[in-house]
């Protein structure tokens with residue numbers, strides 16, 4: 150355990166995230182100076198005390214090192230700002246650093262500098278701990294800043310490495326082009342969640358139930374989705390539908406007849422005149438059949454996923470996916486033969502027991518298939534996953550993706566002519582890296598970018614899904630559907646009412 154004492158209850162989330170980025174295996178506890186607490190850092194761990202006096206223009210941090218040495222450093226900052234914290238575009242034009250750093254950024258720089266010295270570590274994303282680092286270059290591009298200014302800003306304000314700065318600007322430029330022509334104010338997208346899977350993967354933290362135990366309920370579940378689609382058709386009749394993403398779970402655990410019902414309902418109830426993309430995340434190769442592919446093709450599904458995660462049978466067995474590498478290869482060829490010309494594949498780096506050599510051979514197998522999209526995930530150890538339990542039970546310290554693994558995947562994507570087009574990070578991500586989507590020119594998943602950039606409202610249907618309303622001025626509000634499938638079906642009218650309330654006011 151590592152203890153951080155604060156003089157006020159502010160920026161707690163940011164401070165916690167940055168300490169966790171330097172000490173991913175430690176439990177970081179935050180306590181207030183005035184609080185009675187007997188907590189102290191474990192032996193061999195540093196402790197910190199932070200005093201924020203933004204109205205007086207400074208922030209101070211005292212770090213007691215693991216060897217007992219005490220250091221105090223102070224950062225100057227602008228007075229408390231009321232606007233958005235992340236970007237101060239004035240910097241890019243006049244370059245005056247100290248007077249323009251917001252208190253939050255000054256605080257994060259101070260923590261970063263001291264922890265970096267203490268641990269001898271540099272973080273690739275610097276002080277950026279949020280899940281959408283590309284939002285910053287994207288915002289600056291939209292404000293008319295040049296890439297060179299954005300580069301300078303990211304490196305000086307967030308200490309982002311050269312490589313990650315280049316990557317995020319490159320992606321922001323691609324996203325910018327991809328989203329041109331989308332009318333955010335009058336447009337919207339739909340997410341439909343199918344919360345069933347053949348089995349539960351070791352690392353899963355999504356809403357997912359084993360299909361075998363739920364077969365009898367699936368028809369009723371599809372009926373509830375139909376009811377939600379009817380609500381959307383009425384409530385959004387004056388708006389333009391840009392993308393639909395059917396995810397989960399594994400949508401192809403539905404039978405061909407159930408898929409036909411769902412996709413047929415989408416076609417009959419919604420105005421698809423402006424639709425740019427209809428994705429069905431087929432996901433688990435053992436759930437894909439020629440019949441299901443035929444149904445999806447008949448209903449104009451434009452993009453699907455066949456997700457291997459790894460091309461090693463030993464790992465697949467270990468992570469509980471119960472399909473083989475050969476099934477992935479067969480499902481991919483089956484999808485090509487059915488006429489799908491936009492197939493995504495997902496892989497995960499940092500899976501238990503996998504080495505750099507394993508990643509190299511996974512990439513070699515994927516390169517033989519030549520998918521149109523490749524999403525490279527870093528393993529995220531979620532609290533709710535069986536993987537977390539497994540780590541505890543087996544006393545494993547770290548399961549780490551490495552920089553070298555990321556490079557192997559990146560180079561493989563480049564050899565296939567795929568370019569990075571979206572990126573996000575998750576909490577507790579292995580190795581403090583990121584998830585990156587790569588695609589051939591013209592094959593990028595527009596929904597993936599829309600959800601990352603949070604520019605357009607997304608109406609989410611199905612158990613455990615979260616709708617997001619983006620209002621004028623960029624304000625975002627969310628509402629969720631309950632995760633429990635039975636409860637979702639019982640309370641379907643309430644789920645619709647929640648959305649009605651969310652989307653009524655603009």
Ligand code: SF4
Pocket residue numbers: 345346348349350352353354355356357397398399432433
């Ligand atoms: S396929 Fe995805 S949603 Fe299904 S169990 Fe595995 S990780 Fe969870």
